[in-house]
Amino acid sequence: MANSCKDRESAEGEIVSELHPAFAEFDPENTEIYLDGYNVVVETNGLPNHKTVYWGLGHELYQAEPNVQLTPSIIPNFNGAATLRVAANPEIASSTTSTSLGAIGIAISGAYIFNDQEGNGPLGQAASSLDYTGGHIGPGQYHYHLEPKAWTNDDENLVGIMADGFFLYGRKCHATGDHPTDLDESGGHSTFTQHSPDIEYHYHIENELYLNQYYLLFAGRYQGTPSRIN
Template identity: 60%
Template sequence: MRKQSLKLLFMLLIATITILACSSNSDDSDGGTGTTITLHEAFSDFDVDETDIYLDGSTVVIETTGNPNHTTPYWGSGHALYVAPTVATNLTPSLIPGYDGSATLRVPSSPTLAGSTTATSLGAIGISISGAAIFNDQEGNGDLSSAVVSLDYSGGHIGPAEYHYHLEPKAWSDDDENLIGIISDGFFIYGRKCNSTSTYPTDLDTSGGHTSTTQHTMTAEYHYHVINNLYTTTGRYLLFAGPYTGTPNAIN
């Protein structure tokens, strides 16, 4: 009889401990283990008038007007942001106000390397912090040789498409570590220098990418750079030619 009471007490103790353990487990899963998704710090560099950036679950949505937030001859004389051409010797006839460059890009909030690369193609391959599109090193079906005379001081022009950059966008990045924008595979692209070393990175892959800290994150992460090699005889630097190291997403 006495033995049975002791046994009962012991079982009650075990049951109490189990209940306590369970309730402390459920506290953990409410707070500590759940991952909260937040917008990457780098998105705070994007122009708030030209872009609208927000989370949709674990997807980042980047909406842009497609218009650059800086001066260029391509605004057309009379516009507040018009400047006379200083670098371009042969502007294309079109002007920014004549185009609707608005577009949306959806990327994963934590992009990953794809394991194999994908070539870039014509059209927008990224969205810059100014709001305007990033294009690759091709114009029509050829390289930029014939188009380079129409590129403004910031490496941008209007092709048959909306205003876009092919070269280092000197309107806000000139031989520095500034954020340029986001490529359609979700990786950011920075200027020719890297914040992690304050100079030109020496460990870039063929896409101009590497993994290190940046001014936006203390955790090393993959990102691209404008490669510090002059593009042909232009005395200027290509913005991004690819190939993508992540999985590209549509910009439309």
């Protein structure tokens, strides 16, 4: 798969000419990203691009993690492909929206972002099944609940895009080089980022410990209008 800037006319005949520069961070082998009028479309195969025990013994990306209590599935046993269509220029909504179980965002690795719940209960009950980068499988999708240390660990790196079209970054802010102190209830604020000199709203992984050892990816509510990932 490859990320491109294919211009496609919308019903209104309006064209957004360029993808946001942050989309260049997404793995082109696992995602295809293009413009469709006012919208950006993110297609993913749902697979992570890094090592994890959930690839299964014998896979080139398999990594032994003896302390992980594995869920029943391994990555090669499912088709996790899905598509997210969001506004190319998302806006803050008049009211916030709660997240739901299932995918709430797509990470730059190609895999999914989930919230702080697991099976209608708190994540803590499933924490033992999470791999070193805060991910596991269930049901049918490899996904992250925690700071994905495979590529971001207390830094400003891009994590992915949420279902409302806003980007999610690591615990630090590019504008200050430190942990932001002005985040709203969803872990978001408006500053420039490494991907844009313009002031724009985005989320961060909040620098608050969960169960005294983890950093949740997204525990808040959407500030924009979410779309389904399907």
